[in-house]
Amino acid sequence: xxxxxxxxxxxxxxxxxxxxxxxxxxxxxxxxxxxxxxxxxxxxxxxxxxxxxxxxxxxxxxxxxxxxxxxxxxxxxxxxxxxxxxxxxxxxxxxxxxxxxxxxxxxxxxxxxxxxxxxxxxxxxxxxxxxxxxxxxxxxxxxxxxxxxxxxxxx
Amino acid sequence: xxxxxxxxxxxxxxxxxxxxxxxxxxxxxxxxxxxxxxxxxxxxxxxxxxxxxxxxxxxxxxxxxxxxxxxxxxxxxxxxxxxxxxxxxxxxxxxxxxxxxxxxxxxxxxxxxxxxxxxxxxxxxxxxxxxxxxxxxxxxxxxxxxxxxxxxxxxxxxxxxxxxxxxxxxxxxxxxxxxxxxxxxxxxxxxxxxxxxxxxxxxxxxxxxxxxxxxxxxxxxxxxxxxxxxxxxxxxxxxxxxxxxxxxxxxxxxxxxxxxxxxxxxxxxxxxxxxxxxxxxxxxxxxxxxxxxxxxxxxxxxxxxxxxxxxxxxxxxxxxxxxxxxxxxxxxxxxxxxxxxxxxxxxxxxxxxxxxxxxxxxxxxxxxxxxxxxxxxxxxxxxxxx
Numbered sequence: 001x002x003x004x005x006x007x008x009x010x011x012x013x014x015x016x017x018x019x020x021x022x023x024x025x026x027x028x029x030x031x032x033x034x035x036x037x038x039x040x041x042x043x044x045x046x047x048x049x050x051x052x053x054x055x056x057x058x059x060x061x062x063x064x065x066x067x068x069x070x071x072x073x074x075x076x077x078x079x080x081x082x083x084x085x086x087x088x089x090x091x092x093x094x095x096x097x098x099x100x101x102x103x104x105x106x107x108x109x110x111x112x113x114x115x116x117x118x119x120x121x122x123x124x125x126x127x128x129x130x131x132x133x134x135x136x137x138x139x140x141x142x143x144x145x146x147x148x149x150x151x152x153x154x155x
Numbered sequence: 156x157x158x159x160x161x162x163x164x165x166x167x168x169x170x171x172x173x174x175x176x177x178x179x180x181x182x183x184x185x186x187x188x189x190x191x192x193x194x195x196x197x198x199x200x201x202x203x204x205x206x207x208x209x210x211x212x213x214x215x216x217x218x219x220x221x222x223x224x225x226x227x228x229x230x231x232x233x234x235x236x237x238x239x240x241x242x243x244x245x246x247x248x249x250x251x252x253x254x255x256x257x258x259x260x261x262x263x264x265x266x267x268x269x270x271x272x273x274x275x276x277x278x279x280x281x282x283x284x285x286x287x288x289x290x291x292x293x294x295x296x297x298x299x300x301x302x303x304x305x306x307x308x309x310x311x312x313x314x315x316x317x318x319x320x321x322x323x324x325x326x327x328x329x330x331x332x333x334x335x336x337x338x339x340x341x342x343x344x345x346x347x348x349x350x351x352x353x354x355x356x357x358x359x360x361x362x363x364x365x366x367x368x369x370x371x372x373x374x375x376x377x378x379x380x381x382x383x384x385x386x387x388x389x390x391x392x393x394x395x396x397x398x399x400x401x402x403x404x405x406x407x408x409x410x411x412x413x414x415x416x417x418x419x420x421x422x423x424x425x426x427x428x429x430x431x432x433x434x435x436x437x438x439x440x441x442x443x444x445x446x447x448x449x450x451x452x453x454x455x456x457x458x459x460x461x462x463x464x465x466x467x468x469x470x471x472x473x474x475x476x477x478x479x480x481x482x483x484x485x486x487x488x489x490x491x492x493x494x495x496x497x498x499x500x501x502x503x504x505x506x507x508x509x510x511x512x513x514x515x516x517x518x519x520x521x522x523x524x525x526x527x528x529x530x531x532x533x534x535x536x537x538x539x540x541x
Contacts, residue, residue: 058362059311064318065255067247073216082446082497096362099443100402106279106540109177110209111264111272112221112241113257113307116175 037141039089042127044136046072052137058094060137062104063114068135076117077126077138085123089139178208181277181538185230189530192514193230193284202230203534205277207240219245225275232284232292234331240264240275241300256308263305265298266320267354267369269398269409274299276540281409281439281451282490282504283534288435288457289396289411293335293516297326297373301350318356320369325349333377335516336390337422342380343387349374356398367398377422388422405443412436414461433512434461439488451490451504458483459512466510469518476520480528484510498540505533 041057043049047068052060059065066074079086081102090098109116118133120126123140127148130136183203187193194200207225214220222242228235243261250256265271273279274290290298303324310317325347333345354369371394379385393416400409416432435457443449458464459482466482490504511526512518 055311055313055360059255059309059316064309064311064316067216067250067255069250071216071249073213080497097402097404099407099446100362103279106276107273110179110207110223110276110279110540111266112209112211112223112243112245112259113264113266113272114245115211115213116177 037143039085039093039139040142040145041093042130042138042140042145044075044130044132044134046134047137049137054093054095058096061094061117062096062101063108063117066114072135073115075115075133075136077129077133077136078117078119079123079126080119080121085141093139173213175211175213176208177210177541179205179276179278179538179540181205181536183283183534183536185283185532185534187230187530187532190508190511190514190526190532191231192526192530193232193532195231200230202228202235203283203536204228205275205538207276209240211245217247217249221245227275229292233295243305253312254308254310256306259305259307262300262302263322263324264300265322265352266305266307267322267352267371268396269367269400269411271298277502277536277538278500278540281441282453282488283502283536284488284504284506284532286411286437286439286453286455287484287486287513288437288455289413291513293513296332297328297347297350299326301326301347313360315360316356316358316362318358318367320352320354320356322352323349336375337377337385338517338519338521340383341377341385342383343385344378344380346376346378347373348376363402365398365400369396369398370394371396379422385423386421386425388427389420391418392416407441407443408438410436410438413457431460432462433457433459435484441492447494449492451488451492453486453488453490455486455488456484457512459518466512473520473523477518477523478511478528480510481514481518481523481526482510482512484508484512484514500538501536502538503533503535505531507531 041052060074061076068074081098087098090096090101105116108114118129120129123144126138127140130138184199184201185193185203186199188197205227207223209223211219211221223240225240226237239262241262241264243259243263246258248256248258268289270280270285270290274285301324305322308319328345328347333341336345350371350373352369352371354367356365356367358365373392375390377388379387395414396411398411413436414432414434418430420428437453437455439451439453441449441451463469463482466479469477469482470479486506486508488504488506493501495501508530509528514526515522
């Protein structure tokens with residue numbers, strides 16, 4: 001009887017380990033996909049830009065440049081600062097640390113140096129907001145932009 | 156009439172998009188032990204309150220009206236009360252040769268040191284009590300900003316970012332400032348003739364460093380009342396600050412060095428004159444364990460007169476009435492920060508101090524009993540911002 005119980009217990013442990021391994025492999029696949037999922041800048045059509053140079057991106061997202069070359073106001077849209085996509089944006093597109101960018105914004109907002117960026121809760125909401133605001137710029141994943149039925153042009 | 160009302164309402168709604176509001180609320184507990192710098196009789200106090208609200212009204216693409224009102228209570232460190240922190244017209248000048256320029260007219264903020272622009276905003280600074288060598292609380296109201304003009308120009312390219320700031324104005328002073336300079340018996344009026352500042356900052360393409368240098372020149376005048384103990388007087392101050400900050404994934408290192416030349420004449424006697432150059436600086440390091448938790452270590456040092464680092468001359472000149480440790484101040488501090496939730500933070504710090512050069516604005520025999528040679532202070536602050 002005790003041998004039978006021992007066998008059942010062993011089988012259950014093997015089953016649990018198997019499930020855990022499958023879950024882990026799924027996780028690694030998901031994270032690999034996330035790492036591969038590049039981000040792109042999105043613009044309101046009035047901006048007339050296709051992309052930003054790294055220097056331009058940093059100047060705009062650190063509020064050092066608050067107007068486009070034609071004099072129109074830049075409206076910056078970002079995700080919440082603790083979102084993984086925003087943190088990835090800081091590193092990938094601005095080559096800055098998220099806390100560094102947050103520090104700059106706080107100094108700007110609380111000393112009257114410029115507008116705060118508009119914070120939205122999701123990438124979908126960000127794309128919609130950028131589309132609806134003349135002079136707006138933001139970012140979103142390539143995959144999402146490609147999948148959007150309304151074919152928002154990420155360029 | 157109804158139509159007019161709806162038109163007005165529409166106008167307000169339309170303009171609401173051009174107005175931004177932000178603010179912060181912070182409450183803390185604090186204590187100074189062995190000094191009346193924050194509290195008397197080593198009391199623990201809740202006199203660590205900072206509340207502020209600011210607004211930005213974008214009148215036009217290139218023109219905005221911005222302002223911030225705050226209420227501050229820092230115990231004995233400065234006079235508690237509400238004040239207009241800044242209120243100015245922000246004019247974005249069209250780009251010239253790839254330089255982005257803003258001109259601020261009104262009560263502008265001092266942007267010439269690392270933490271000067273937002274030193275009263277709890278979540279933008281490293282500690283509740285900033286390094287006193289550079290951010291002396293005794294002169295905080297005249298170092299925050301001034302009424303006048305400030306110009307800020309930025310140039311970015313693949314070689315990095317250059318930022319040039321220039322400002323000229325004067326700070327409004329009141330009876331509290333006069334009392335801070337000369338004591339409660341002064342019946343006359345103190346005025347700042349002007350404060351002129353210039354600074355340059357450079358950030359390399361990596362953005363990991365930010366290095367800067369600034370210069371300040373300012374004159375103060377005291378006009379004595381017809382019948383009083385004091386005489387007309389004048390103070391001339393010249394200040395040079397070198398600043399540097401380094402960012403890495405887990406470390407943040409900042410340091411500033413200050414040299415302050417001060418020439419005082421009159422006030423105590425028609426022929427009274429002192430000329431001294433103070434010197435000091437701080438280094439502080441923050442380690443970020445993760446986005447929520449970080450810890451801080453800092454060292455701050457200041458000599459009232461760089462030619463008298465131990466304060467012996469100061470003591471001799473006062474015939475021993477002022478202890479020599481009023482000639483310098485060295486502070487070691489540790490701190491911890493917990494970002495509880497988005498826009499919520501709990502921050503704690505402890506400072507161990509030797510010396511008293513920054514414990515009071517007026518180093519005179521009457522004030523020399525308020526601080527021991529070795530003393531300490533601490534603060535815990537809960538803050539929220541939006």
